[in-house]
Amino acid sequence: MMEVQAILLALIQGFTEFLPISSSAHLILPSVLLGWRDQGMAFDVAVHLGSLLAVLYYFRREVAVMASSWWLSLSGGGHNAESRLAWCIILATIPACVVGLFLGDWISRYLRSGWVIAVATIVFGLLLWWADRMAGLQKNEYQTGWRGALWLGCAQALALIPGTSRSGITLTAGLMLGLTRQAAARFSFLMSIPIIFLAGSHQTKDLIGAEAVMSWSAVGVGVLVSFVSALACIHLFLALLNRIGVLPFVLYRLGLGAVLLWMLSAQA
Template identity: 55%
Template sequence: MDIFQALALAVLQGLTEFLPISSSAHLILLPVLLGWEDQGLAFDVAVHVGTLTAVVVYYRKDLAKIMSAWLGSLMGKGFTDDAQLAWYVGLGTIPVGLVGIGLSDAMQEALRSPLVIAGATIIFALLLWWAEKRAKEQRTKITLVDAIMVGLFQAIALIPGTSRSGITITAGLLLGLTRENAAKFSFLLSIPVIALAGSLKALELYQSDVAVSWDFMSIGAVASAVVAYLSISWFLRLLNKIGMMPFVWYRLVLGVILIAVFIR
């Protein structure tokens, strides 16, 4: 890996992690198109740290209130809306954790097939299109049912090409949440998921004998954090103006490109 490859992958990860366009599809396609070798486990850990840092910093004020209210609920100080949201984020994380634990190594490897990724990219683009067309956008408050359903949808994102943010925003829209609140809950849900995924990768790295290039890891973490922060900000500002259809069309085109590249 050279500095250009490190920057390109970090920027791509930061940009696509929180947009509904599937970061896994992009991170597989770019090295194939450019003939790059796999970036390695250490670099994956670094960019996870970067994207996690971005979402935590972006929602730092909300997280401070949510965590304070959650601790207050544990101490018997009341069950406020912020405390409920904290519990709902935890509840919504359970399905993806259980499914992730239940997937065998063979199943995970099979799901990483380029054709699976291409199919998921197209299929869940159409589901996002359907959700966008029938979205009523009537509610702003997250309920227990929302947390359970969005959490179940999030577990589907273990199929590469689905897009974790895409499938959870889709679920929120289908449940009647506004685009802004569906996206916000999706991003809050990403915090424990990214933290868990990064921790597992870090544990794998610790248990392996892989040499760590700290310079490239630092570049990856910083670049992905900056780009992810800007990506979240840009996406939320434009969401009500542009809707989800540009991302639907982008996913459809990307899926076709993946099929064209890998079916020969």
């Protein structure tokens, strides 16, 4: 893979992983527009590792407090707000793991198409707009509760449908629960830590089993560029979310979905 391709694809992954605009919709654009080949499993692992490191670094203090409080709750130290939030994150991870385990291959085989991505980009963009219009915007992430965590986890499982956007659907579900935009976004980002780790571990296992030849320079570029771009994305998104709301992202999704449908129709 050429270095320019590696940089561009890592930028796309880093910027779109945490925005509610669907990273899968963007990652098919280079192949559709420029005819680029699939970047390979090693590169996928690299860019997801960069995204994971970015969210861990940004929320390092929150993660450290949550982890220590969770451990104390296991050892009989009682519960506090941080330990309960940690348990909610764990609970919210289970639905996507179950769906991925039993339906992951079927989804990859039958739903990973440009048409599905384009339609999902539009439909779930409209759902995000509706949820934001109807949202109570009163609760913080510590008020999620186990029922809310399970609801958010089921929403995250829907993100296995390409074009849905993991960030977008979990933000939508959080707004439906009455969370503020900031709280819904923070919970979504914290939820991404275990799910990206588990998905990356699964890909790494497959990569080792395949004994694939990899370009270490492309892997290094993927990790570094996706880390920097994802870190910038998280910071800017949280800083601007209350100011601009979700409408710009909804409009962007509608435009992107329409462009994808037009391109796919032209190729048919």
